[in-house]
Amino acid sequence: xxxxxxxxxxxxxxxxxxxxxxxxxxxxxxxxxxxxxxxxxxxxxxxxxxxxxxxxxxxxxxxxxxxxxxxxxxxxxxxxxxxxxxxxxxxxxxxxxxxxxxxxxxxxxxxxxxxxxxxxxxxxxxxxxxxxxxxxxxxxxxxxxxxxxxxxxxxxxxxxxxxxxxxxxxxxxxxxxxxxxxxxxxxxxxxxxxxxxxxxxxxxxxxxxxxxxxxxxxxxxxxxxxxxxxxxxxxxxxxx
Amino acid sequence: xxxxxxxxxxxxxxxxxxxxxxxxxxxxxxxxxxxxxxxxxxxxxxxxxxxxxxxxxxxxxxxxxxxxxxxxxxxxxxxxxxxxxxxxxxxxxxxxxxxxxxxxxxxxxxxxxxxxxxxxxxxxxxxxxxxxxxxxxxxxxxxxxxxxxxxxxxxxxxxxxxxxxxxxxxxxxxxxxxxxxxxxxxxxxxxxxxxxxxxxxxxxxxxxxxxxxxxxxxxxxxxxxxxxxxxxxxxxxxxx
DNA sequence: CGCGTGATTGATATATCTCAATAACGGTGG
DNA sequence: CCACCGTTATTGAGATATATCAATCACGCG
Numbered sequence: 249x250x251x252x253x254x255x256x257x258x259x260x261x262x263x264x265x266x267x268x269x270x271x272x273x274x275x276x277x278x279x280x281x282x283x284x285x286x287x288x289x290x291x292x293x294x295x296x297x298x299x300x301x302x303x304x305x306x307x308x309x310x311x312x313x314x315x316x317x318x319x320x321x322x323x324x325x326x327x328x329x330x331x332x333x334x335x336x337x338x339x340x341x342x343x344x345x346x347x348x349x350x351x352x353x354x355x356x357x358x359x360x361x362x363x364x365x366x367x368x369x370x371x372x373x374x375x376x377x378x379x380x381x382x383x384x385x386x387x388x389x390x391x392x393x394x395x396x397x398x399x400x401x402x403x404x405x406x407x408x409x410x411x412x413x414x415x416x417x418x419x420x421x422x423x424x425x426x427x428x429x430x431x432x433x434x435x436x437x438x439x440x441x442x443x444x445x446x447x448x449x450x451x452x453x454x455x456x457x458x459x460x461x462x463x464x465x466x467x468x469x470x471x472x473x474x475x476x477x478x479x480x481x482x483x484x485x486x487x488x
Numbered sequence: 489x490x491x492x493x494x495x496x497x498x499x500x501x502x503x504x505x506x507x508x509x510x511x512x513x514x515x516x517x518x519x520x521x522x523x524x525x526x527x528x529x530x531x532x533x534x535x536x537x538x539x540x541x542x543x544x545x546x547x548x549x550x551x552x553x554x555x556x557x558x559x560x561x562x563x564x565x566x567x568x569x570x571x572x573x574x575x576x577x578x579x580x581x582x583x584x585x586x587x588x589x590x591x592x593x594x595x596x597x598x599x600x601x602x603x604x605x606x607x608x609x610x611x612x613x614x615x616x617x618x619x620x621x622x623x624x625x626x627x628x629x630x631x632x633x634x635x636x637x638x639x640x641x642x643x644x645x646x647x648x649x650x651x652x653x654x655x656x657x658x659x660x661x662x663x664x665x666x667x668x669x670x671x672x673x674x675x676x677x678x679x680x681x682x683x684x685x686x687x688x689x690x691x692x693x694x695x696x697x698x699x700x701x702x703x704x705x706x707x708x709x710x711x712x713x714x715x716x717x718x719x720x721x722x723x724x725x726x727x728x
Numbered sequence: 729c730g731c732g733t734g735a736t737t738g739a740t741a742t743a744t745c746t747c748a749a750t751a752a753c754g755g756t757g758g
Numbered sequence: 759c760c761a762c763c764g765t766t767a768t769t770g771a772g773a774t775a776t777a778t779c780a781a782t783c784a785c786g787c788g
Contacts, residue, residue, distance in 0.1 A: 325642070327642055327643060327646055329646050330727070330728035331728060335645070335646040337642040337643070337645055337646065338642060348634075348635055348638050349635060349638055349639050349642060350635070351631050351632055351634075351635035352632050352635035352636045352638075352639055357639050357642065357643075358642060377624075377627070377628075377631075380627065381621070381624055381627060384621055387617070387620065387621060387627060388617075390631070391591050391617075391630070391631070391634065392591055392592050394588075394591075394631065394634040394635070394638065395588050395589060395590070395591035395592035395634070396592045397638055398588050398589055398634065398637055398638060398641070399589050399592055399597050401638070401641035401642075402565070402567060402577040402578060402589060402597065402598060402641075403567060403577070403597075405575070405577055405645070405689070406567055406569050406575040406577065408689075409743075409744090410743080410744070440765095440766070440767090441766075441767065442766075442767090449645070449648075450744075450745090451744065451745050451746075452766090452767080453744090453745075453746080453747095453767090453768080453769085454743085454744055454745070455767095456766095456767055456768055456769080457744095457768085457769080459767090459768090460768070460769085487570070488569075488570035488571060649775075649776090650775080650776070680733095680734070680735095681734075681735065682734075682735095690776075690777090691776065691777050691778075692734090692735080693735090693736080693737080693776090693777075693778080693779095694775085694776055694777070696734095696735060696736055696737085697736085697737080697776095699735090699736090700735095700736070700737085
């Protein structure tokens with residue numbers, strides 16, 4: 249068994265310096281930006297709110313006021329269909345921004361909840377927009393982040409079968425941890441299979457079977473809410 | 489047979505006054521906004537470029553310069569997967585904006601082509617951003633449009649089976665025509681079943697069978713690249 | 729009129745879903 | 759620390775939706 253003692257939950261700094269707003273990617277790694285504008289943003293951010301599993305960040309229908317950035321843990325965005333069943337339409341991991349669906353009509357379109365305990369930052373949107381109006385660079389970053397989200401949706405729909413869906417989800421999480429200086433091959437994985445199945449559009453049992461197959465083929469291991477990618481090559485072969 | 493002589497292709501005005509940038513929805517209908525800012529936008533727009541079926545609006549990898557708004561016809565956004573097959577990840581109908589996927593990295597992520605002959609407008613992005621920097625309202629509208637696109641993706645993933653996917657697609661098109669003053673029950677439908685199947689994540693044959701069933705059940709008719717929704721209630725029942 | 733493309737339909741294969749039973753896990757209270 | 763109970767995950771057998779393969783049909787275009 250590999251070392252599992254790394255504490256992924258603990259904030260690394262007291263300000264929210266590692267969300268997409270305040271960092272940029274250089275050679276696959278996220279690094280903080282140092283600038284007057286970023287300092288301005290940080291001055292309006294409410295940092296590191298702790299949250300327990302299943303607690304709500306924002307509720308569908310509520311008045312849009314804030315964007316949020318995940319600091320640790322995992323969050324889900326739930327849409328209530330007209331038939332009344334819940335569809336998980338997005339999953340957020342550290343560094344990502346939540347709440348873009350509130351801008352359009354001034355009300356959030358989905359409900360966002362914590363999948364595991366974790367922490368997040370609050371970015372009051374209208375002050376942020378004020379800053380964006382002053383600083384060209386911030387306006388720019390904001391639009392780029394929204395563009396990135398649009399791309400993410402475009403691409404995430406391009407997988408076909410259950411195995412590919414799961415692997416590409418795990419790969420996204422892996423990439424993210426890697427980009428933030430953690431191992432790409434071992435990382436926390438706290439989402440329930442029910443939620444994940446819902447998100448991927450699969451039955452719970454189907455997802456479980458795919459997991460079993462991947463374990464049996466010695467491609468990955470799942471224990472203690474940690475995933476270990478054992479055979480990285482075979483793992484990647486599944487999706488390309 | 490109903491009247492099919494309405495010319496949906498012909499621009500109604502010489503400036504691009506009916507895209508999402510320059511209109512707002514009031515009671516399910518799109519109306520033009522009259523303001524200094526909108527006039528400023530219109531002054532930088534290149535209006536009503538004609539395009540033939542299968543011609544390209546922009547190519548994946550090309551340098552991002554412009555946003556585009558559909559004026560008439562239908563367009564598809566194609567993503568080339570690593571395995572080399574083409575996935576249609578988005579479909580655009582009149583009034584919608586194309587090109588948001590270029591903002592993030594300054595290069596378009598997908599290729600956009602005309603599904604049928606049609607026309608579109610070109611909005612140079614950097615001049616637009618300049619305007620957005622000057623006019624708070626334009627900055628606002630831009631972000632709202634991107635937010636709307638994000639919501640559209642969130643929601644479009646919540647359908648389950650083939651029939652629901654198709655019906656909800658047709659409904660989107662119907663809603664759009666309705667919002668622009670046309671009939672909600674009869675409108676052009678020029679996309680090939682191959683493209684549509686690809687977009688909906690179905691096999692071509694499956695889609696064809698669904699169409700056949702809907703025709704046999706007298707819910708809709710498809711002739712001459714026009715869809716007629718015959719039984720609007722049964723039609724809507726399928727998705728809610 | 730003929731040819732190529734796109735659409736339809738049938739027969740069969742396959743992936744995924746559903747239902748059901750069992751097993752593992754995680755938290756709680758003694 | 760252990761026993762208990764509810765939740766979550768696993769596994770099997772069978773049903774179902776969709777994919778695949780193949781043949782035919784319809785349409786638009788030169």
